[in-house]
Amino acid sequence: MEKIDNLLDKIVSLCKRRGFVYPSAEIYGGFAGFWDYGPYGLALKNNIKQLWWKMFVMDRDDMYGVDAAQITKHEVLQASGHVSGFSDPLADGSRFNTMFRTSAGAGEETATAYLRPETAQGIFTNFKNIIDSFHPSLPFGIAQIGKAFRNEISPRDFIFRAREFEQMEVEYFVKPDGWREAFGLWQKKMHEWIDAVGIDAKKVYELEVTDNERAHYSKRTIDFEFDFPFGRKELYGLAYRTDYDLSNHAKASGVELSYLDEETKTKITPHVIEPSLGVDRTVLAVLCSAYTEDEMNGEPRIVLKLKPAIAPVKVAVFPLLKNKPELVKKAREIFRDLKISIGAVVFDDNGNIGKRYRRQDEIGTPFCVTVDFDSLEKGDVTVRARDTGKQERIPLPDLSAELKKRLG
Ligand code: GAP
Numbered sequence: 001m002e003k004i005d006n007l008l009d010k011i012v013s014l015c016k017r018r019g020f021v022y023p024s025a026e027i028y029g030g031f032a033g034f035w036d037y038g039p040y041g042l043a044l045k046n047n048i049k050q051l052w053w054k055m056f057v058m059d060r061d062d063m064y065g066v067d068a069a070q071i072t073k074h075e076v077l078q079a080s081g082h083v084s085g086f087s088d089p090l091a092d093g094s095r096f097n098t099m100f101r102t103s104a105g106a107g108e109e110t111a112t113a114y115l116r117p118e119t120a121q122g123i124f125t126n127f128k129n130i131i132d133s134f135h136p137s138l139p140f141g142i143a144q145i146g147k148a149f150r151n152e153i154s155p156r157d158f159i160f161r162a163r164e165f166e167q168m169e170v171e172y173f174v175k176p177d178g179w180r181e182a183f184g185l186w187q188k189k190m191h192e193w194i195d196a197v198g199i200d201a202k203k204v205y206e207l208e209v210t211d212n213e214r215a216h217y218s219k220r221t222i223d224f225e226f227d228f229p230f231g232r233k234e235l236y237g238l239a240y241r242t243d244y245d246l247s248n249h250a251k252a253s254g255v256e257l258s259y260l261d262e263e264t265k266t267k268i269t270p271h272v273i274e275p276s277l278g279v280d281r282t283v284l285a286v287l288c289s290a291y292t293e294d295e296m297n298g299e300p301r302i303v304l305k306l307k308p309a310i311a312p313v314k315v316a317v318f319p320l321l322k323n324k325p326e327l328v329k330k331a332r333e334i335f336r337d338l339k340i341s342i343g344a345v346v347f348d349d350n351g352n353i354g355k356r357y358r359r360q361d362e363i364g365t366p367f368c369v370t371v372d373f374d375s376l377e378k379g380d381v382t383v384r385a386r387d388t389g390k391q392e393r394i395p396l397p398d399l400s401a402e403l404k405k406r407l408g
Helices: 007-017 039-058 074-079 120-124 127-134 176-197 244-253 279-290 325-341 353-363 373-378 396-407
Strands: 021-023 035-037 063-065 071-073 087-089 095-097 101-104 111-115 140-149 164-174 204-208 220-228 231-242 259-261 266-268 271-278 291-296 299-304 315-319 345-347 367-371 380-385 391-395
Touching: 007 021, 007 279, 007 291, 007 299, 035 039, 039 063, 039 140, 039 164, 039 176, 039 279, 071 074, 074 111, 074 244, 120 140, 120 164, 120 244, 164 176, 164 279, 176 204, 176 220, 176 231, 176 271, 204 231, 220 279, 231 244, 231 279, 244 271, 271 279, 279 291, 299 353, 315 325, 315 353, 325 345, 325 367, 325 373, 325 396, 353 367, 367 396, 373 380, 380 396, 391 396
Parallel strands: 063 140, 315 345, 315 367
Antiparallel strands: 021 035, 071 111, 087 095, 101 111, 140 164, 164 271, 204 220, 220 231, 231 271, 259 266, 291 299, 367 380, 380 391
């Protein structure tokens, strides 16, 4: 594919113009490292998280979900090594802990706490709960999607490096000698995910992270890097965390965090494989992969070639002309029906048809349905496909099923 000049600027501008992502507190001059998602960005993000939850949790029988508190007790992050080790170097050579510190409670009861820097710790601290409630057998995993917070020294590159962001993480517990196999399986799964979500696989590279660059808890890490417009940078991580977290939490809390191996009747501390995926970096990589400039009917256009599964709007319905009540009435009827069967459907009667197509192309809507005078007579509509511009007439009784089939 051709390289697009100033791609990041174009994406940032599209995101603001079309209601995907806005600078946070913009009316006060913005707030470095913080971003607000608008209606289409929120829909895109929700669709991404839903697809991930389906592929990494719901389609499997060895996964458990949790939604742990975001404000985390001091002791948890002390045991995990974050209080002493989660820091970045400052220009003068000193180190700066990038956790946001806060406190819980008032007066004598005040306790130091932190906004969690990764969702992972809320998984480890619930390991025993999941074992006690569900008695899973190894290997099994616990998954969580949620916010993480890091007081990054230099937030930059739009939503790539933010101070508040979201993660989709799995901690997958295995017998100590099973880590290599599990590592390989999750590595494969991450490539499947990259394809499914619509990230250009040709721009993804695996980087074996060297001993001295790995996080304090890891014995092996592969970074999945992506060719962002600002360079090849980390998109996701896959780490072998050994028994580091469970062992440290067991030691610090005095609570046994082990697993009884029924075969050998021995207690073991499981080892952990962790696929960790940033939601916001996914959004950015998806947008970079989908953003296309081409020509249609002799006119330049911008189109987001999003996978239908994650497109914020699946179908747009138009009456050919705004000032013909019979067309508007029919289009409204079709819109209401499709909204019930498909969900993310919009109605648009603003401006000429060409303009409406271009507006939908820019937000990645896979199909536009137009109601014209023939529709009233023959009971069919024009369905126009985003990527090819190809139009065909579909009888109304088949419309919903046909669109659903094409949306996949
Ligand atoms: N639990 C492991 C962990 O948190 P990490 O490599 O520090 O590992 C995992 O973060 C993922 O979270 C990254 O690969 C990236 O997708 C996302 N991420 C990390 N820091 C981020 C930031 N400042 N802004 C946006 N996403 C971030």
